[in-house]
Amino acid sequence: MLKLIGAVLVVLAGTMFGFAKASAYARRPRQIRQLIAAFQRLETEMTYGFTPLGEALLHISGQLEPQLAAMFRRAAEPLNAMTGVTAAESWREAVDACWKQTALSSNEREILSQLSFTLGTSDREDQAKHLRLAVDMLKAEEENARDEQRRYEKMWRSLGVLAGAFVVILMY
Amino acid sequence: MKPILSFLPATIRGMIDKLPGHTAAAVEELRIREARSLEIVAGGESRFVAPDGTLADDPRAGYKPTRDDCLKLIDLLTNHSLYTFEEELRRGYITVAGGHRVGLAGKTVLERGEVKHIRDVASFNIRIARELIGVGRPLLPAIWDEAAGNVHQTLIVSPPRQGKTTLVRDLARLASAGGDTGTAGMRAGLRVGIVDERSEIAACVKGVPTFDVGPRTDVLDGCPKAEGMMMMIRSMSPDVLVVDEIGRPEDAAALQEALHAGVRVVATAHGRGVEDVRERPVMRRLLEERMFSRIVELSRSRRGESRCIVWDASGRKMAELAQERRREPGMVPC
Amino acid sequence: MEIIQIVGLGFVVTVLTLVLKEHKPLFAFLLAAITGIGIFLFLLGKISAVIDVLENLAAQTNVNTMFLKTILKIIGIAYIAEFGAQIVRDSGLESVASKIELAGKVLIMVMAIPIISVIIETVVRLLPA
Amino acid sequence: MNVDVNAIFQIAGIGIIIAMIHSVLKQMGKEDMAHWVTVIGFVVVLFMVVSLLDDLFKEIKTIFLFQ
Numbered sequence: 159m160l161k162l163i164g165a166v167l168v169v170l171a172g173t174m175f176g177f178a179k180a181s182a183y184a185r186r187p188r189q190i191r192q193l194i195a196a197f198q199r200l201e202t203e204m205t206y207g208f209t210p211l212g213e214a215l216l217h218i219s220g221q222l223e224p225q226l227a228a229m230f231r232r233a234a235e236p237l238n239a240m241t242g243v244t245a246a247e248s249w250r251e252a253v254d255a256c257w258k259q260t261a262l263s264s265n266e267r268e269i270l271s272q273l274s275f276t277l278g279t280s281d282r283e284d285q286a287k288h289l290r291l292a293v294d295m296l297k298a299e300e301e302n303a304r305d306e307q308r309r310y311e312k313m314w315r316s317l318g319v320l321a322g323a324f325v326v327i328l329m330y
Numbered sequence: 331m332k333p334i335l336s337f338l339p340a341t342i343r344g345m346i347d348k349l350p351g352h353t354a355a356a357v358e359e360l361r362i363r364e365a366r367s368l369e370i371v372a373g374g375e376s377r378f379v380a381p382d383g384t385l386a387d388d389p390r391a392g393y394k395p396t397r398d399d400c401l402k403l404i405d406l407l408t409n410h411s412l413y414t415f416e417e418e419l420r421r422g423y424i425t426v427a428g429g430h431r432v433g434l435a436g437k438t439v440l441e442r443g444e445v446k447h448i449r450d451v452a453s454f455n456i457r458i459a460r461e462l463i464g465v466g467r468p469l470l471p472a473i474w475d476e477a478a479g480n481v482h483q484t485l486i487v488s489p490p491r492q493g494k495t496t497l498v499r500d501l502a503r504l505a506s507a508g509g510d511t512g513t514a515g516m517r518a519g520l521r522v523g524i525v526d527e528r529s530e531i532a533a534c535v536k537g538v539p540t541f542d543v544g545p546r547t548d549v550l551d552g553c554p555k556a557e558g559m560m561m562m563i564r565s566m567s568p569d570v571l572v573v574d575e576i577g578r579p580e581d582a583a584a585l586q587e588a589l590h591a592g593v594r595v596v597a598t599a600h601g602r603g604v605e606d607v608r609e610r611p612v613m614r615r616l617l618e619e620r621m622f623s624r625i626v627e628l629s630r631s632r633r634g635e636s637r638c639i640v641w642d643a644s645g646r647k648m649a650e651l652a653q654e655r656r657r658e659p660g661m662v663p664c
Numbered sequence: 665m666e667i668i669q670i671v672g673l674g675f676v677v678t679v680l681t682l683v684l685k686e687h688k689p690l691f692a693f694l695l696a697a698i699t700g701i702g703i704f705l706f707l708l709g710k711i712s713a714v715i716d717v718l719e720n721l722a723a724q725t726n727v728n729t730m731f732l733k734t735i736l737k738i739i740g741i742a743y744i745a746e747f748g749a750q751i752v753r754d755s756g757l758e759s760v761a762s763k764i765e766l767a768g769k770v771l772i773m774v775m776a777i778p779i780i781s782v783i784i785e786t787v788v789r790l791l792p793a
Numbered sequence: 794m795n796v797d798v799n800a801i802f803q804i805a806g807i808g809i810i811i812a813m814i815h816s817v818l819k820q821m822g823k824e825d826m827a828h829w830v831t832v833i834g835f836v837v838v839l840f841m842v843v844s845l846l847d848d849l850f851k852e853i854k855t856i857f858l859f860q
Contacts, residue, residue, distance in 0.1 A: 210411040237410045240336045242343065244402050245410035278410040279401065281447050285413045313821040320814050327806040328837065330799075673798060680805040684812065688831070691808030694838050698804055701842070701849045702797030708849075712856045740857025744850075 165330065169322035176318015180311045185261035187303040192222050193266070194296050196230070201289040204282055211245055211278040212237030229256035245278035263303075269295045333428040334360070334456055339402035342368065345393055348383025357458055358491065364400045364452040367392025374630075404451050407432055419447040429459035429533025429541060457491070459533060461541050465493070466500035472640040472649040473501075473624045475594075480520060480569055481505060483589070483621060486598040487607050488628030493636065494598040495574055497628065499531050499541055501596055502572045506544020522547040523568030523593075525558035531574055556580035563591045571595045579612050585621055603627050604641060617643075624648070670703055693755045700751055704743075734779055738772050745771075800845060804838050811835075 196218045203214035212234045219230035233252035236243040243251075253270045269292055276288040335343050342362065346354070349370075359371035367378040367389045377385040378392030386392060395403075407426055408415045418424040422445075423433045433455035439446045475482045481501075488494050508519025526532050526549050532539035534551040543549065548566045550558045555573050559581075562568055571588055573581075576597045588595050601607040604625055608614050616622065620643040627639040638651040677699045684692040715736060722732045745768025753761040811834035818827035 204411075204413050208414045210409045210414055212410060214411075240406075240409075242336055242338070242340060242406060244339075244405040246405070248410075278408070279405055279412055281416050281419070282413040309821050313817055313823075316817050317814060320810050320817070324807065324810045324814075324834075327803055327810065330803065673801070677801060677805075680808075684805065684808045687812035687816065688808055690835060691804070691811070691838060694835075694842050695801065695804050695808060698797075698842050698845055699801055701845045702801060705797060705845075705849055705852060708852050708856055715856060736857045740853055743857075744853060 161330070165326040168326050168329075169319070172318045172320075172322020172325065174318070176314050176316070176321070179314040179318065182261050183303075183307045183311045183314065186263065187300050187307055189223060189226060189261050190266060190296055190300040190303055192226055193262075193270075194293050194300065196222060196226070197289050197293050197296070201286050204285050204289075210237075225256065225260045228259065229253065232256060246274045249274040249277055263299075265299050265302075266296065269299070334426075334430055334458060337403070337406045337426055337456075339399050339406065341399055342393070342395060342403070345379050345381060345383045346370075349379070349385070353385065359458065360454075360456040362395050362400070362403060362454040362456070364397060365394050367394060400452060400454070403454060404434075407454075416447060420445055422448065423528070425529040425533070427533070427535050427540070429530050431457045431459070431528065431530055433457070459530065459541075460493075460496055461499070462493075462496050463500065463503070463542065466497050466504055468651050469497070469626065469638055469640070470501065470504050472638075472651070473596075473626065475623070478594070480594045481596060482624040483594055484596045484624045484626060485607075485616075485622040486596070486626045486628060487601045487604060488598075489602055490600065492628045492630050494628060495530050498572055498574065498596060498598055499543060502531070502547055502570070503542055503544040505570050506547040508546075519544065519546045520569035521567065522570045522572060523562040523566050524549045524572045525553055525555050525562060526551050526574070527553060527555050527558065528574065531572065556584040559584040559588055559595075563588055563593055568593055573597045575600060577610065577612055582612050582616055582621075585616065589621065597622075603629075604645075620644075666706070670706070673699070673703070696754050697751050700747060704747055731779060734775055738775050741768055741771050741775065744768070797845075800841060804841060807834055807838055 199218050199221075200214055203209040203217065204211075207214070209217065215230045215234035216238065219227040219234065222230060229252050232255060233249045236248045236251075237245060250271055253267060253274070257267055273288060273292045276284070278285075280288075335346065338346060345368070346360070349357075353370075353372050356372040357370055358373070359369075361369040361371070363369070369392070370377055370379050370385070377387060378389055380386050380391050381393040404412065407424060409426075412419075415424050419434065422435070423431055425431050433453075434448050434451050435453040436448045436451040439449050470481075473482045473484045486494055486498060502522050502524055505520045506522040522544060524531050524543060524547060526534065529551055531541070532543050532547075532549040532551065533541050534549055537549075537551055539547070539549050548562070548568065550562055553561065555576060556578070559571055559573065562571055571593050573595065574597075576582075576585070577599055585595055585597070599607055599613060601610075601613075604627055608617060617625075623643045625641045625643075627641070628636065629639075630636045636652070638649075639647060640649040640651075642648050677695060681692045681695050684695060718736075719732065722729065745764055749761040749764040749768070752764060811831060814830050815827045818824070818830065
């Protein structure tokens with residue numbers, strides 16, 4: 159009886175692991191989508207609203223998923239608090255700190271840190287240009303991520319169950 | 331000194347922090363030039379700041395800010411948002427929180443023959459704004475028009491860095507506050523409108539003045555003077571309009587409009603003296619038309635005492651005031 | 665009724681093997697092998713009873729234990745060779761299977777040599793010189 | 794008898810699951826992973842078979858060869 163309960167638990171754990179992995183694949187395109195939307199809003203804030211960067215980031219963070227919102231907030235805080243940190247440093251620091259919690263891959267991270275070099279340091283046109291470039295790159299990544307989602311989401315789900323069953327059989 | 335520290339990159343901030351207290355309190359300008367010595371102007375004297383925070387007369391001894399310092403400085407000065415300062419970059423200066431003005435120079439970018447913005451900013455001149463409450467008090471009786479119960483149309487003339495803006499700010503405060511100012515015939519305060527094109531007079535942050543400009547004062551922040559004066563007259567019905575640094579043809583038209591509306595104007599202009607101002611076509615026309623019934627000439631001697639000479643429209647000397655410059659640390663709240 | 669169990673097991677294993685053969689022939693082979701081992705182990709338990717009886721008989725009739733031992737060894741070799749050959753044959757290696765059988769035969773021969781020599785000696789003694 | 798039946802089903806189960814994992818991985822284009830999984834499963838099963846074979850031979854030895 160005890161053995162049976164253990165077996166059920168092991169299978170359950172395997173299944174959940176598989177589903178967690180699969181959901182990471184589902185989260186990535188969604189988060190990239192949100193990042194794209196966020197950058198487009200940032201562009202609007204910059205070119206039409208003349209909103210200072212710190213405030214703009216804070217505004218945008220209100221409409222994002224918790225993990226991404228945390229990243230934006232973290233980047234905005236030192237800027238609004240006037241701690242003498244530059245925008246680039248603050249943004250990079252935030253990306254480094256919050257990247258682990260998001261489902262984003264190293265490609266997106268690279269795009270984000272590329273953006274940090276120009277964030278806030280040039281005129282509107284240039285900012286818009288860089289943001290658009292980042293958006294374009296993110297769109298390519300999104301396509302990529304969707305493709306991967308299609309391919310690997312199901313795989314991880316079945317793999318989780320199967321791995322759980324495998325372990326149970328080995329131990330039974 | 332304190333408020334501008336937060337705008338400086340860490341390297342330079344460390345040096346300024348180490349300055350002796352009395353120098354730090356008297357700092358008027360901080361000049362940062364890429365690859366050239368860090369200069370500081372305190373009490374009218376220019377010195378260079380060495381990396382260890384000591385002052386030197388030898389330019390070679392000063393700390394030489396790097397490119398990185400300059401990039402960080404511009405990032406911090408613009409609140410990490412250079413794109414919100416495009417108009418200011420076109421004009422060559424930005425005003426940061428606290429009313430401190432930062433002049434910029436570097437490589438300009440042209441578009442159709444006009445300066446679009448400054449790209450590689452290599453020179454910064456940070457002018458520290460000071461609030462000297464009461465500095466306008468001795469002057470107020472001289473420009474007070476008892477008959478109208480208002481101030482005269484006043485033009486304040488002086489070279490840069492003599493305290494025009496500080497003076498005009500205090501005049502606005504005094505006129506707005508009213509009460510016991512030692513001026514005959516002054517009753518309740520007046521409605522004052524400040525058109526603060528460069529955000530220097532009131533140093534507004536999000537529309538709210540950070541300097542004390544009086545309880546009955548409205549501030550139009552960042553607005554071109556001519557347009558701003560019209561807007562103020564139409565919308566806020568002020569008794570007195572305060573503007574900084576007039577001199578363009580459209581300013582003259584706006585002044586005329588103000589006069590017709592019965593609004594008194596206190597304005598400032600760059601110039602060594604009245605004669606100097608008369609040389610400039612727009613100003614000459616204004617003076618010839620007797621737009622200003624009081625002209626105040628402001629100057630500062632080497633020893634640091636300031637002098638005010640007040641003329642009326644026909645060139646008669648009305649008053650002469652001299653006062654020790656009140657620059658003791660306790661009087662410098664900024 | 666152990667035979668029913670064994671037949672049932674055989675059926676089940678056959679079905680499983682057929683399923684596995686499609687994807688993983690290797691596992692099908694191992695499955696067949698382990699089934700063979702299992703059945704053999706089961707049978708050994710039964711055979712040991714028979715052998716006990718034989719031993720008792722031998723002890724009662726005072727037969728030389730050397731003969732009995734040799735015979736049992738020969739039977740053992742025959743079984744093992746048969747088992748191995750069949751498993752190998754299952755996976756299609758006919759030639760290896762026949763070699764195993766050959767080895768079994770030769771080894772049985774070798775085992776049988778002492779007995780044969782005793783028989784021949786006896787026969788020679790019986791013959792008039 | 795019981796132990797053997799268990800082992801047989803265990804091996805069959807492992808075989809089936811390994812086959813499924815293999816096909817899933819192969820479908821998603823991860824052939825190398827699929828191969829490794831197969832190898833691991835094979836080693837596990839082989840280990841079981843060999844240990845059982847060892848049992849068998851020991852038994853035969855004790856019964857037929859009086860050791």
